[in-house]
Amino acid sequence: MKLQGVSSLSLFQTDYMALSSGSKINSAADNAAGLAISNKLQAQSNGLSVASSNAKAGQDMLRVADGALATMQDSLQRIRELSVKAGNGIYTASDLKSIQQEIDGLKQDIQGAAKGTNFNTKKLLDGSTADLNLAVNPQGNGRKIQMADTTLETLGIADYDITNHIDFQAIDRAIEMVSEARGSMGAQSNALDYTINVNDITRINTVSSISKITDTDYAEEITEQKKNQVVDQYKIFTQKAQMQNQSAVLKLFT
Numbered sequence: 001m002k003l004q005g006v007s008s009l010s011l012f013q014t015d016y017m018a019l020s021s022g023s024k025i026n027s028a029a030d031n032a033a034g035l036a037i038s039n040k041l042q043a044q045s046n047g048l049s050v051a052s053s054n055a056k057a058g059q060d061m062l063r064v065a066d067g068a069l070a071t072m073q074d075s076l077q078r079i080r081e082l083s084v085k086a087g088n089g090i091y092t093a094s095d096l097k098s099i100q101q102e103i104d105g106l107k108q109d110i111q112g113a114a115k116g117t118n119f120n121t122k123k124l125l126d127g128s129t130a131d132l133n134l135a136v137n138p139q140g141n142g143r144k145i146q147m148a149d150t151t152l153e154t155l156g157i158a159d160y161d162i163t164n165h166i167d168f169q170a171i172d173r174a175i176e177m178v179s180e181a182r183g184s185m186g187a188q189s190n191a192l193d194y195t196i197n198v199n200d201i202t203r204i205n206t207v208s209s210i211s212k213i214t215d216t217d218y219a220e221e222i223t224e225q226k227k228n229q230v231v232d233q234y235k236i237f238t239q240k241a242q243m244q245n246q247s248a249v250l251k252l253f254t
């Protein structure tokens with residue numbers, strides 16, 4: 001009778017632990033295999049969460065680069081406008097010098113954006129950061145981001161001077177290079193969108209799998225608890241009946 005009571009108490013403790021904690025695995029003894037599997041799935045879920053955060057940080061970086069490229073594009077368009085203006089024969093050498101001064105200021109803006117644009121101290125557009133590896137999957141790797149070099153030297157307009165020669169081809173090439181760089185930033189950001197969506201969907205499914213293994217099924221646990229209570233009550237009733245019968249038999253011999 002004493003051993004049966006201890007067993008019933010243990011069952012009740014297990015039931016109440018699952019109900020109060022919300023988890024049906026509160027120790028390795030509850031389900032060793034389930035615990036091992038859930039831990040692996042949890043590691044995968046955590047990795048997917050961090051990978052998505054990494055990808056979003058990559059998108060932030062690309063947006064910073066694209067913003068700088070947009071200002072360069074505006075400056076280049078203005079340089080082209082000034083070049084067309086300078087091609088008008090009515091301007092004197094002094095006028096052309098004034099136009100060149102504005103062009104030089106725009107060139108400084110382009111160079112400043114190329115050398116000064118950074119994300120978390122990493123230079124993005126001066127050629128010093130050609131590629132960046134983003135850890136966008138749970139294994140810690142996944143995608144290489146290509147950055148652009150848009151310095152005046154690379155764009156081919158470091159020595160552009162309309163007082164010597166108006167070169168529309170040079171300006172058009174520079175505009176095209178910046179446009180291509182912006183297109184690349186946009187495409188890479190869109191690719192990261194896809195990666196983030198895949199990671200997030202996979203993480204949702206992984207968390208769902210963990211929940212099925214570890215989370216308490218309250219309806220099932222309450223049903224099991226009620227069943228154990230009925231069984232325990234029946235055992236107590238049976239033991240009392242046996243004791244009463246034994247007592248009655250003893251009285252017959254006294």
